[in-house]
Amino acid sequence: MARSYVKEARQRVGPKRDRIVPVVERLLAEHPDATIALTFRNDLELLVSVMLSAQTTDVNVNRVTVRLFEKYRTPHDYLAVSPEELENDIRATGFFRQKAKSLRGTMAILLEEFDGQVPGTMDELLRLPGVARKTANVVIAERGEAQGIVVDTHVRRLSQRLGFTRQEDPVKIERDLIRLVPRRYWNAFPHLLIWHGRRVCIARAPRCEVCVLNDLCPSSRLGAASGAAPGGAGSARDSV
Numbered sequence: 223m224a225r226s227y228v229k230e231a232r233q234r235v236g237p238k239r240d241r242i243v244p245v246v247e248r249l250l251a252e253h254p255d256a257t258i259a260l261t262f263r264n265d266l267e268l269l270v271s272v273m274l275s276a277q278t279t280d281v282n283v284n285r286v287t288v289r290l291f292e293k294y295r296t297p298h299d300y301l302a303v304s305p306e307e308l309e310n311d312i313r314a315t316g317f318f319r320q321k322a323k324s325l326r327g328t329m330a331i332l333l334e335e336f337d338g339q340v341p342g343t344m345d346e347l348l349r350l351p352g353v354a355r356k357t358a359n360v361v362i363a364e365r366g367e368a369q370g371i372v373v374d375t376h377v378r379r380l381s382q383r384l385g386f387t388r389q390e391d392p393v394k395i396e397r398d399l400i401r402l403v404p405r406r407y408w409n410a411f412p413h414l415l416i417w418h419g420r421r422v423c424i425a426r427a428p429r430c431e432v433c434v435l436n437d438l439c440p441s442s443r444l445g446a447a448s449g450a451a452p453g454g455a456g457s458a459r460d461s462v
């Protein structure tokens with residue numbers, strides 16, 4: 223991106239600290255239905271759903287878990303069948319061998335160390351096989367008090383386009399967001415960016431002309447003096 227455009231974009235929208243609350247408030251008004259798209263009835267189903275959602279869509283996971291959760295109701299149930307049977311039951315989510323292995327390992331630890339319950343802290347969740355920071359963040363946020371900010375592909379793209387981070391690594395992006403986003407918004411923030419990313423700030427063709435953030439976004443096409451387009455190489459990460 224040309225330096226002149228970066229400077230123009232930064233001046234046009236102002237500092238990120240002044241923009242973050244208006245951005246969140248506008249997204250809350252725009253996407254009041256922005257919640258997790260996975261279907262679950264309890265903490266165990268939440269954990270399993272999030273683990274299965276790696277590398278596939280929430281819609282696909284929900285299709286699989288309709289039957290899965292009728293058959294597997296407790297951690298014992300996942301260990302009572304053969305690995306092959308569990309693999310077969312989650313096959314449609316992809317990477318099913320690795321996911322089945324992680325699920326079985328997780329269920330064993332839940333039984334051995336947590337009385338069969340899903341633990342509540344980041345450190346405890348990260349001890350479960352196949353549970354990385356993103357999965358743990360989703361589980362904790364859905365249970366009430368977020369201890370971090372979930373960074374998926376949409377959160378990453380929109381945070382970059384909005385000039386909230388210049389990082390590529392999800393852990394570093396989360397660190398930037400934690401410093402910027404008021405804690406009261408930590409639960410809602412990822413859902414808002416995910417839904418805005420699906421509906422408006424689409425990866426290949428952002429719809430800046432109908433975006434409620436276009437006067438607050440350094441990557442907006444409407445404000446691009448040089449014709450640089452948002453998305454791809456045109457995001458305004460350097461403007462943070």
Ligand code: SF4
Binds near residue numbers: 384433439440442452
């Ligand atoms: S103005 Fe454009 S680039 Fe910025 S958030 Fe909206 S759709 Fe995305």
